Amino acid sequence: MSFGVQxxxxxxxxxxxxxxxxxxxxxxxxxxxxxxxxxxxxxxxxRVMPTISQMAHGMYDAALKPAEDDDQPxxxxxxxxxxxxxxxxWKDTVATSRRFLISMLLLIPAVVLGLHMGLFPYVGVFxxxxxxxxxxxxxxxxxxxxxxxxxxxxxxxIMLIVIGVTPTIILDTVNLTRSVPGEQIVKAFxxxxxxxxxxxxxxxxxxxxxxxxxxxxxxxxxxxxxxxxEMIASTDGLAYRIALLRRHMGMDVIIPYVLWVALLLFxxxxxxxxxxxxxxxxxxxx
Amino acid sequence: MALIRIxxxxxxxxxxxxxxxxxxxxxxxxxxxxxxxxxxxxxxSTLLRLVLGSxxxxxxxxxIDGIEHHQPDRTRGYVPQKYSLFPDRTVLxxxxxxxxxxxxxxxxxxxxxxxxxxxxxxxxAMQYIRRIGLREADAKKYPxxxxxxxxxxxxxxxxxxxxxxxxxxxxxFSALDPGTRKDMQLLIRQLWRDTGITVLFVTHNxxxxxxxxxxxxxxxxESSDQGSHVALDLAVPAPGHADQVPRLVSRLEHASGCMxxxxxxxxxxx
Numbered sequence: 001m002s003f004g005v006q007x008x009x010x011x012x013x014x015x016x017x018x019x020x021x022x023x024x025x026x027x028x029x030x031x032x033x034x035x036x037x038x039x040x041x042x043x044x045x046x047r048v049m050p051t052i053s054q055m056a057h058g059m060y061d062a063a064l065k066p067a068e069d070d071d072q073p074x075x076x077x078x079x080x081x082x083x084x085x086x087x088x089x090w091k092d093t094v095a096t097s098r099r100f101l102i103s104m105l106l107l108i109p110a111v112v113l114g115l116h117m118g119l120f121p122y123v124g125v126f127x128x129x130x131x132x133x134x135x136x137x138x139x140x141x142x143x144x145x146x147x148x149x150x151x152x153x154x155x156x157x158i159m160l161i162v163i164g165v166t167p168t169i170i171l172d173t174v175n176l177t178r179s180v181p182g183e184q185i186v187k188a189f190x191x192x193x194x195x196x197x198x199x200x201x202x203x204x205x206x207x208x209x210x211x212x213x214x215x216x217x218x219x220x221x222x223x224x225x226x227x228x229x230e231m232i233a234s235t236d237g238l239a240y241r242i243a244l245l246r247r248h249m250g251m252d253v254i255i256p257y258v259l260w261v262a263l264l265l266f267x268x269x270x271x272x273x274x275x276x277x278x279x280x281x282x283x284x285x286x
Numbered sequence: 287m288a289l290i291r292i293x294x295x296x297x298x299x300x301x302x303x304x305x306x307x308x309x310x311x312x313x314x315x316x317x318x319x320x321x322x323x324x325x326x327x328x329x330x331s332t333l334l335r336l337v338l339g340s341x342x343x344x345x346x347x348x349x350i351d352g353i354e355h356h357q358p359d360r361t362r363g364y365v366p367q368k369y370s371l372f373p374d375r376t377v378l379x380x381x382x383x384x385x386x387x388x389x390x391x392x393x394x395x396x397x398x399x400x401x402x403x404x405x406x407x408x409x410x411a412m413q414y415i416r417r418i419g420l421r422e423a424d425a426k427k428y429p430x431x432x433x434x435x436x437x438x439x440x441x442x443x444x445x446x447x448x449x450x451x452x453x454x455x456x457x458x459f460s461a462l463d464p465g466t467r468k469d470m471q472l473l474i475r476q477l478w479r480d481t482g483i484t485v486l487f488v489t490h491n492x493x494x495x496x497x498x499x500x501x502x503x504x505x506x507x508e509s510s511d512q513g514s515h516v517a518l519d520l521a522v523p524a525p526g527h528a529d530q531v532p533r534l535v536s537r538l539e540h541a542s543g544c545m546x547x548x549x550x551x552x553x554x555x556x
Contacts, residue, residue: 181369186340188372189358191384191448200392201383205374282374282428 050252058252063089088241089260095236096226097264099154103161103222104215110166111211114173119199124174131167139164140228147233157229164225165218172214176207209283212276216269223265287352288313289451289484290337295346296513297332306332308513310346312503314486316451319478321499322488324542328505329514330488334456337486338362350452360388363445367457370441371429377440378425381411384448414443418473435466439473446477455487459494471498492538496522496531504541517541 012020036049050058064083084090117124117131143160150156180203188202230239238261245254276283292312298305306329314320324330335341336348339355339362347354350361358364371380385407390400415425418439429437438458445453455474459467475498478485489495495502499522506517518541523530 182340183364183366183369184372186338186358187364187366187370188383188387190338190360190362190364190445190450192360192388193383194387194391196392197387201387202372206372208374280374282430284430 047249047251050255054252055256058250059089059256062253062256063087092236092238092241093260093264096230096238099157099161099226099230099237100222102158103165103226106158106162107165107169107215110169111173114170115177115199115204115207117170118174118177119203120195128174131170135167135171139225143228143232152233157226157234160229161222161225165221168218168221169214173207173211176210176214177203180206209276209280212272213285216272219265219269223261289316289351290314290486291349291352292333292337293347293349295333295336295343295348297329297336297341298344298513304511305513307343307505308515310505310514310516312516312519314484316484317482319485319498319500320487321495321502322486322505323492323495323502323538324490324505324514326490328507328542330505331456333505334454334486334488337452338364338454360448361451363448363450363453365438365441365445365453365455365458367460370458371437371444373429376426376428377415377420377432378408378411380429380440381414381444381447382407384444385410388448411443411447414447418443433466435462435470438462438470442474442477446481446483450483452484452486455485457488457490460489460491467494474498492535492542495538496534502538504538506542
C-alpha cells in the first residue's frame with residue numbers, strides 16, 4: 001500500500017493544466033508592472049521600465065502615425081488600415097519579411113541538393129566533405145567579409161542567412177534521404193521507376209514532411225542571422241528599429257517590438273505546421 | 287532455357303571477408319514456385335537480392351532469361367517483409383504507381399493524356415483490389431491504416447499489376463499472425479496458379495515452404511566459418527501425397543540444420 005504522491009504517473013486535470021501553464025506568464029507580468037509602478041513613483045521620467053500606458057502610446061505612434069516626419073500627414077479621417085499601412089511598424093515588418101521570404105526561398109535549392117547528395121553516391125562524394133567543413137564556419141564571422149564582398153545592402157544580409165543555414169539544411173536533408181528504407185527504393189525500381197522518378201516521386205515525397213519540420217526548427221537560426229545583419233547594417237527592418245531605439249532608451253517601443261517579432265515567428269511556425277498536416281495527412285510525428 | 291540461371295555464385299562480406307554463399311549454381315524454370323529455406327544468417331535473403339539485382343556477387347553471375355541485370359527492374363517484382371508500400375500514397379495510388387511510372391516521366395505527367403490514362407490505371411487497380419480481397423472503401427486508405435496482412439496483399443497487387451516475369455518475396459508473411467498467414471498463403475498460391483508467374487519465396491518456416499512451393503531449396507553451411515551451399519533441392523510432390531509431408535519436414539529440417547549435426551551426434555552417443 002502506498003500513500004505517496006505520484007510524480008511520473010501523475011495526470012494533471014484540466015483546471016490544473018490551465019492554471020499551472022499560465023501561472024508563469026501571470027507572475028512575470030505581475031512582477032514587471034509592480035516594479036515599473038514603483039520605479040515610476042520614485043522617478044516619473046524613468047525610461048527603463050515603461051508602464052502599460054507608455055507602451056500603448058509608443059505603439060500607437062509606431063503603428064498608426066506616418067513613418068517619416070517628412071511624409072504627407074494623412075487626413076484625420078483616414079481609415080485605421082490606411083494609417084497602419086503608412087506606419088513605421090508596417091514598413092519595418094515588410095522590410096524584414098521580404099528578406100525572410102527571399103532567404104526561405106533560397107533554402108529550397110539546399111533541400112534539392114541534399115536530396116541528390118543522399119541518393120546519388122557520386123554527388124554525395126563530390127559535395128559531402130566540403131559542406132561538412134563549410135558547416136563548421138561561424139557564419140557571423142564571415143559578416144565583415146560579406147560586407148566587403150557584396151556591399152552593405154540587401155545582398156550581404158541575405159547571403160549571411162543563406163551561408164549560415166544552408167549547410168544545416170543540406171546535411172539534414174542528406175540524413176533524411178538516407179533514412180528512407182532501401183526496400184522502398186528497390187521496390188520503386190522493380191515497378192519500372194528510373195533514377196529521377198525515385199528521387200522526386202518516392203524519396204522527396206516521403207521526406208517532405210520531415211524537411212518541413214527541419215525548416216521549422218531552423219526558423220530561429222534564419223531570424224538570428226537576419227537580425228544580426230539588420231542590427232549591424234540596415235536602414236529599415238524590425239531589428240534595425242530595435243537597435244536604433246536602444247540609443248534613445250526607447251523601451252516603450254522596444255518591448256512591444258520584441259513581442260511583435262515573437263508573435264510573427266509563432267504565426268509562421270503555426271502556418272507551416274498546419275500546412276504540413278494538410279499536405280501530408282499520412283505523416284505522424286513520432 | 288531456364289528463366290533464372292545462377293552460375294557458381296559466391297558472396298563474401300566485410301574485412302576480413304567472411305564467406306556467406308559458396309559456389310551456388312541453380313537453374314529455375316518458368317512457372318516454378320521455388321521456396322528458399324534455411325536458418326537465420328544462411329544467406330537465403332542474400333541470394334534473393336542477387337536475383338533482384340540490388341546486390342552484386344563476389345564471383346559468378348545471375349542470368350534472367352539469358353541476360354545479366356545490374357540493377358532491379360520491371361522483370362522482377364519484389365515483396366519484402368517490411369516497408370513494402372509507399373507510406374505517402376493511398377492503396378490505390380500505391381497500386382497504380384507501377385503503370386504510371388512506366389508510361390510517364392516527371393514531365394509528361396502534366397499532360398492531358400496522363401489524366402486520361404490514369405483513369406484506366408485506376409479501374410485496373412480496382413480490379414486488383416477486389417481480387418486480393420480488399421473492399422473498395424480501402425482504396426482511399428493510407429498503408430498505416432491497414433493491418434499487416436492487408437498491407438502485404440496490397441504489396442502483392444502492386445507488384446503483379448506491372449506483370450513481372452518473376453516475383454521475389456523475402457519473408458513476406460513472416461511478420462503476420464498464423465491465421466492471416468494461412469490466408470496469405472492461399473492467396474499467393476491462387477495468384478500463382480492464375481498468372482503462371484515464377485515465384486522465388488524466401489522463408490525460414492519449413493511447413494510454409496512445403497505448403498507453397500513446387501520445389502524447395504535448402505541452404506545450409508557445414509560450419510560457421512564456411513559459406514552456405516545448396517544442402518537439398520527437392521521437388522515437392524503433388525498435394526495428393528499428404529502422407530509424405532511429415533517425412534519431408536524432418537528431411538528438410540535435417541538438411542537445414544546440418545551445421546549442428548556433429549554436436550547432436552556427439553550428444554546422442556554420449
